[in-house]
Amino acid sequence: MTSFLLGTLKGLFSRLQAPIPALRASSTSQPLDQVAGSLWNLGQLNHVAIAVPDLEKAAAFYKNILGAQVSEAVPLPEHGVSVVFVNLGNTKMELLHPLGCDSPIAGFLQKNKAGGMHHICIEVDNINAAVMDLKTKKIRSLSEEVKIGAHGKPVIFLHPKDCGGVLVELEQA
Numbered sequence: 439m440t441s442f443l444l445g446t447l448k449g450l451f452s453r454l455q456a457p458i459p460a461l462r463a464s465s466t467s468q469p470l471d472q473v474a475g476s477l478w479n480l481g482q483l484n485h486v487a488i489a490v491p492d493l494e495k496a497a498a499f500y501k502n503i504l505g506a507q508v509s510e511a512v513p514l515p516e517h518g519v520s521v522v523f524v525n526l527g528n529t530k531m532e533l534l535h536p537l538g539c540d541s542p543i544a545g546f547l548q549k550n551k552a553g554g555m556h557h558i559c560i561e562v563d564n565i566n567a568a569v570m571d572l573k574t575k576k577i578r579s580l581s582e583e584v585k586i587g588a589h590g591k592p593v594i595f596l597h598p599k600d601c602g603g604v605l606v607e608l609e610q611a
Contacts, residue, residue: 472520478568481561481611484589485523485530489546490553491518500524500531506538510534514588519543521588532559532588557595565592565610572596 441533493511501508507525514521518541524531534556536544546556562568565584572579578597587593587609596606 444539478562478564481563483529484559484561484607484609485532485555486530486558487534487607489534489543489550489556490546491535491547491551493522495524496523496533496535496553500533512588513537516585517588518600521586557607559607559609560592561611562608563611565594565608568608569594577601 489495497508497511500506501524509523510526511522513519513521515537518537520535520537522533524533534543534549536542538544545555547553569579571582577600578596580595584592584594587607589609592610595610596608598605
């Protein structure tokens with residue numbers, strides 16, 4: 439399953455990096471042939487985030503059943519979540535569980551009781567340049583400013599309506 443997901447994501451990213459004719463997915467999206475500016479570059483997939491209704495049970499599945507290396511749970515009150523990272527060698531999975539009723543993950547789990555994929559995280563070599571460039575291309579972010587993420591590095595989330603329906607997190611490499 440993991441290799442299938444990674445293969446699918448690699449195929450998606452390689453297609454996104456290739457020249458594509460200008461298309462419009464909706465009235466607010468940019469032509470898909472625009473590429474990142476010379477001041478920043480898209481890096482590798484950092485993680486795929488999965489919202490889970492039971493963090494201990496999900497962590498135990500990946501550790502005890504699949505034999506993965508699994509981190510301890512870390513609360514991130516500034517993001518309203520607790521996270522566990524599952525190391526997959528070439529990337530990670532981030533298991534997300536809400537911290538309180540106001541957590542964005544709580545709302546996600548109300549709509550998706552069993553949990554599911556929440557977002558993907560891609561590294562960039564210059565997050566500030568990426569944010570400025572994406573704003574000029576009318577790609578919206580979910581916050582006005584970059585925040586510190588679970589890895590202690592600057593992150594920003596891009597609006598799913600501007601990213602083909604996928605919540606994309608950019609993280610400083």
